Amino acid sequence: MTGPELLVLWDIDGTLIAGRGFGGLMYREAFRSAFGRELKGPVDLGGRTELDVIAEILRRHEIEHTEQTSQLLADALASSFESRRADFPDHSDLLPGALQALQHFADDPRVHQGVLTANLKSVARIKLEEFGLAHLVDWDTSAFGDDHADRAELVTFARKRAQHVRVFTPDEVVLIGDTPHDVYAATKAGVRVVAVATGRSSTQDLRDAGAEAVLGSLADLGELTWQVWGRAAPGNREA
Numbered sequence: 001m002t003g004p005e006l007l008v009l010w011d012i013d014g015t016l017i018a019g020r021g022f023g024g025l026m027y028r029e030a031f032r033s034a035f036g037r038e039l040k041g042p043v044d045l046g047g048r049t050e051l052d053v054i055a056e057i058l059r060r061h062e063i064e065h066t067e068q069t070s071q072l073l074a075d076a077l078a079s080s081f082e083s084r085r086a087d088f089p090d091h092s093d094l095l096p097g098a099l100q101a102l103q104h105f106a107d108d109p110r111v112h113q114g115v116l117t118a119n120l121k122s123v124a125r126i127k128l129e130e131f132g133l134a135h136l137v138d139w140d141t142s143a144f145g146d147d148h149a150d151r152a153e154l155v156t157f158a159r160k161r162a163q164h165v166r167v168f169t170p171d172e173v174v175l176i177g178d179t180p181h182d183v184y185a186a187t188k189a190g191v192r193v194v195a196v197a198t199g200r201s202s203t204q205d206l207r208d209a210g211a212e213a214v215l216g217s218l219a220d221l222g223e224l225t226w227q228v229w230g231r232a233a234p235g236n237r238e239a
């Protein structure tokens with residue numbers, strides 16, 4: 001293929017799907033099943049990778065953080081989601097324009113799209129499967145919360161995995177996400193980001209974090225497409 005191509009990496013929570021406390025509930029179930037006691041205090045997920053959240057929870061409960069204890073909680077979390085997967089759509093909403101946007105980029109041969117998410121891989125799959133979106137992303141050009149605790153490192157994982165398609169330059173990689181964590185990850189990794197203010201972060205929060213492109217939602221597909229292509233495809237607006 002000649003001409004520019006893009007690797008588009010989607011955040012899930014707050015960008016494609018809005019949760020209503022289901023993630024926190026799953027953490028409570030998982031913690032109980034892994035350690036036989038109740039999880040204390042709130043679970044602040046907001047764009048942090050699962051490995052990061054798990055480390056913080058272990059610390060808070062004075063459980064030694066080892067590969068084993070971390071894996072124990074991660075496995076319990078995956079099992080909780082698996083056993084309650086049918087309930088997930090009742091506790092969350094597909095955000096306006098998300099399906100159309102995913103479909104649009106999936107149909108564009110110049111675009112390869114995956115997810116770049118704080119979720120564990122198995123949980124990310126459950127979430128997209130339950131909303132009928134899983135077939136629209138390439139799971140082999142994606143990165144997950146169980147790859148690394150630092151979200152910026154996930155960009156490296158996704159780009160490496162995408163090499164089976166082609167080598168994408170930093171300019172050809174675009175993250176789409178709803179929190180300053182997404183903006184931080186893109187900035188630190190030197191790739192582009194389109195922020196959407198559909199999560200807990202406002203347009204101003206996202207601008208303050210350094211995002212140049214901030215959309216109110218995914219609902220305006222023309223605007224989204226324009227921002228995703230950026231300078232890569234002049235005239236794309238008319239395309």
Ligand SMILES: [Mg+2]
Pocket residue numbers: 011012013014015046047177178179199
């Ligand atoms: Mg998010």
